[in-house]
Amino acid sequence: MSLRPRQIITELLSECDVHVNGTAPYDIRVNNDDFYTRTLLNGSLGLGESYMDGWWDAPDLEGFIYRLLRAGIDQRVWNWRRAAAFCIASVFNLQKRDRAFQIGERHYDIGNDLYEAMLDRRMIYSCGYWDSATTLDSAQEAKLELIFKKLGLTSGQRVLDVGCGWGGALQLAATQYHIEGVGITVSQAQAELARKRCEGLPIVILLKDYRELNSTFDRIFSIGMFEHVGVKNYRTYMEIMNKSLRPDGRFLLHSIGSVNATNHSDTWIVKYIFPNSMLPSQLQITQALEGLFTIDGWQRIGTHYEPTLLAWRDNFEKHWPTLKATRDERFYRMWRFYLSVSAAAFRAGTIDVWQVLLLPNRRFARGLAARAASPCSSGVQQTSGG
Numbered sequence: 001m002s003l004r005p006r007q008i009i010t011e012l013l014s015e016c017d018v019h020v021n022g023t024a025p026y027d028i029r030v031n032n033d034d035f036y037t038r039t040l041l042n043g044s045l046g047l048g049e050s051y052m053d054g055w056w057d058a059p060d061l062e063g064f065i066y067r068l069l070r071a072g073i074d075q076r077v078w079n080w081r082r083a084a085a086f087c088i089a090s091v092f093n094l095q096k097r098d099r100a101f102q103i104g105e106r107h108y109d110i111g112n113d114l115y116e117a118m119l120d121r122r123m124i125y126s127c128g129y130w131d132s133a134t135t136l137d138s139a140q141e142a143k144l145e146l147i148f149k150k151l152g153l154t155s156g157q158r159v160l161d162v163g164c165g166w167g168g169a170l171q172l173a174a175t176q177y178h179i180e181g182v183g184i185t186v187s188q189a190q191a192e193l194a195r196k197r198c199e200g201l202p203i204v205i206l207l208k209d210y211r212e213l214n215s216t217f218d219r220i221f222s223i224g225m226f227e228h229v230g231v232k233n234y235r236t237y238m239e240i241m242n243k244s245l246r247p248d249g250r251f252l253l254h255s256i257g258s259v260n261a262t263n264h265s266d267t268w269i270v271k272y273i274f275p276n277s278m279l280p281s282q283l284q285i286t287q288a289l290e291g292l293f294t295i296d297g298w299q300r301i302g303t304h305y306e307p308t309l310l311a312w313r314d315n316f317e318k319h320w321p322t323l324k325a326t327r328d329e330r331f332y333r334m335w336r337f338y339l340s341v342s343a344a345a346f347r348a349g350t351i352d353v354w355q356v357l358l359l360p361n362r363r364f365a366r367g368l369a370a371r372a373a374s375p376c377s378s379g380v381q382q383t384s385g386g
Contacts, residue, residue, distance in 0.1 A: 005036040005037040005039075005040045005041075006033070006036040008036075008040055009035075009036045009039060009040060010036075012073050013028065013068075013073075015071055015073070016067040016068055016070065016071035016073060017067060018064060018067050018068070024060075025058070025059040025060035025063060026058060026059075026060040026063035026064045026066075026067060027058065027064070028056050028057070028058050028064060029056060029057045029058065030055070030056050031054060031055055031056055031057065032050070032053075032054075032055035032056070034050075034055065035050045035055040035056050038050050038055070042267075043074070043267065044074060044266050044267055044268045045267040045268045045271065047268070048268035048272065048334075048337055048341075049268070051333060051337050052272075052330050052333045052334045052337065053330070054329075054333070061336070061337070061340040062310075062340045062341075062343045062344045062347070063344075064344075065340060065341050065344035065345075066344040066347050066348050068344075069344060069345060069348035069350050070348045102275050102276060103186060103187075103228050103274060103275055103276060103277070104185065104186035104187030104188065104189075104190070105187075105188075106275050107187075107273060107274055107275070108165075108185075108186075108187035108189060108190050109187055109188055109189040109190075111189075111326070112166075112189050112190075112193050113322075113323065113326075114316075114323060114327075115166070117315060117316065117318075117319035117322070117323060118312045118315045118316045118319070119136075119312065119315070120136045120137045120139075120140045121137050122137070122140055122141070122144075122168030122169075122171065122172065123165065123166040123167075123168050123193075123197075124140040124143070124144070124165070124168045124169065124223075125165050125166075125224060126143070126223045126224035126254065127143065127224075127254075127256075127301060127302070127304050127305040127308050127353045128140045128142070128143050128304055128305075128307070128308040128311075129142040129143035129146055129301060129304055130142075130304050130307050130308075131304075136308070136311040136312075136315075139304070139307070139308065139311075140168075141172070143301075143304075144168075144169055144172050144173075146355070147169075147221055147223070147252050147254065147355065148172075148173060148176070148177060150250075150252055150297065150355070150357050151219045151221060151250050151252050151357075152219075152250060153173060153177040153179055153219060154177065154179075155177065155178040155179070156178065156179070156180070157177075157179045157180070157218040157219055158179070158180050158181075158182070158216075158217045158218050158219075159173060159179045159180065159181045159182070159217060159218065159219045159220070159221070160181075160182050160183075160184070160213075160215075160217040160219070160220045160221075160244060161181060161182070161183040161184070161220075161221055161222070161223075162184060162210055162220065162221070162222035162225055162241070163184070163185060163186075163210075163222055163223065163224065163225025163228075164183025164184060164185050164190070164194060164205060165183075165185065165190055165194070165223075165224075166190050166193050166194045166197060167183055167190075167193075167194030167195070167197050167198045167203065167205060168197070169221070169223060170183050170198060170201075170203050171197060171198050171201060171203070174198070174201040174202060174203055175201070179202075179219075180202040180203075181198075181201075181202065181203040181204070182203070182204050182205075182206065182215070182217070183198075183203065183204070183205045183206065184205075184206045184207075184208040184209075184210065184212075184213070185205070185206075185207065185208075186207070186208075186209055187207075188207060191205050191206070191207045210225075210229075210237060210240060211236070211240060213240055213243075213244050215244065216243075216244055216245065216246050217244055217245060217246065217249065218246055218249050219245075219249055219250055219251075219252075220241060220244060220245050220249065220250075220251040220252070221251070221252040221253075221254070222241075222251075222252070222253055222254065222255075223254040224254060224255065224256070225255075226253060226254075226255035226280060227255060227256050227274070227277055227278070227279055227280075228274070228276065228277055229280075230276065230278055231278065231280070231284055234280065234284060234285070234287075234288035235287075235288045237288070238288045238289045238292050238293065239292060241292075241293075241358075242292045242293065242360055242361075245360050246360075247360055247362060249359075249360060250296075250357065250358070250359060251293065251357075251358040251359075251360075252355060252356070252357055252358070253285075253354075253355070253356040253358060254353070254354070254355050254356075255279075255280060255285075255353070255354055255356075256279050256302075256305075256351055256352070256353055257279055257280055257281060257282065257285070257302075257351065257352050257353070257354050258279035258280065258281050258350075258351055258352075259281070259349070259350055259351065259352065260281065269338070269341075272334055272338070273338050279351060282354075285354075285356065289358060291361055292360070292361055293358035293359060293360060293361055294358065294359045294360075294361060295356060295357070295358060296357040296358065296359050297355075297356070297357040298354060298355070298356050298357075299354070299355045300352055300353070300354060301353045301354075301355060302346055302349070302351065302352035302353040302354075303346070304353070305342075305343075305346040305353055306343045306346045306347050309339050309340075309342050309343040309346070310339075310343055312339055313336065313339040313340065313343070316335060316336070316339065317336070320332060
């Protein structure tokens, strides 16, 4: 192997106080010298895959990645894969309707046993709220209560959860606030378990893409789903949410966000964890909702995601002796890398979490109503079905 890749990687790491085979817990231990070439040629994809293959280790994996991100090393190792990802996302709509269910099949359908072991008792797969919480269960319940208070949930309201996961949020809303709920998901496994967990409650769980919505609601919330919509669909998404919300309603968007605008996600994350995903920027969100919604509140809670992810990682490792009966060591390293890299990104501040409370633009809503009432209208007719 040429010494050049080793020299380049070693020098880059030293800039962020990381040393190959050093003594600090965040130092990297290289087990295969091909690691240098693979990482230099393939960037984050090479780094992640070589970790999955056992080519390197770091006792403090999160601390190692944090130092790389804080020093901007990920931005300096430009390679053909990143360039290709940018070009492909520029030309094609990677989140179009006929690809909507890929994320469900490849991520959420990989085993409810994994998520039951890793998540809190309500199976909430998004950032907790740790202001006064001391456990994962209480942090997730505090986050849901924060959302419900912003929405002003009251008895009898019809509420839509866009990307409802395993139904935990609607389950709490129905029991605490006595609402009627509709949840949509693109995951068959989520839908099946959510229906079981919500049995006996006025909740309907549908296997449906957001573009198939044809009903109206008093309140809408979406927690951790907007990351799968894609910049080419943001405006369509906001238009559908507007049409699905009654004129006096409220919509709460809870999403991970990127400090810098982009049109694609990290190459390793897309290949192994979240296919077709991308994080929105503040500008991309505000441009998409212009004229449709008024922003009534924008709260940053990204600092709460690191402890959430570390709690998930602890649970995953605790239950690995059982989970490994149907999964191999490479999966273990892949999943641990995913949770550790994500925690490091939030610690470094390269990504954030936003809760955006939106009120429908009344002028736009009146215009929609007028067009719908016109005999020549070609607008979408609203029905009472879910």
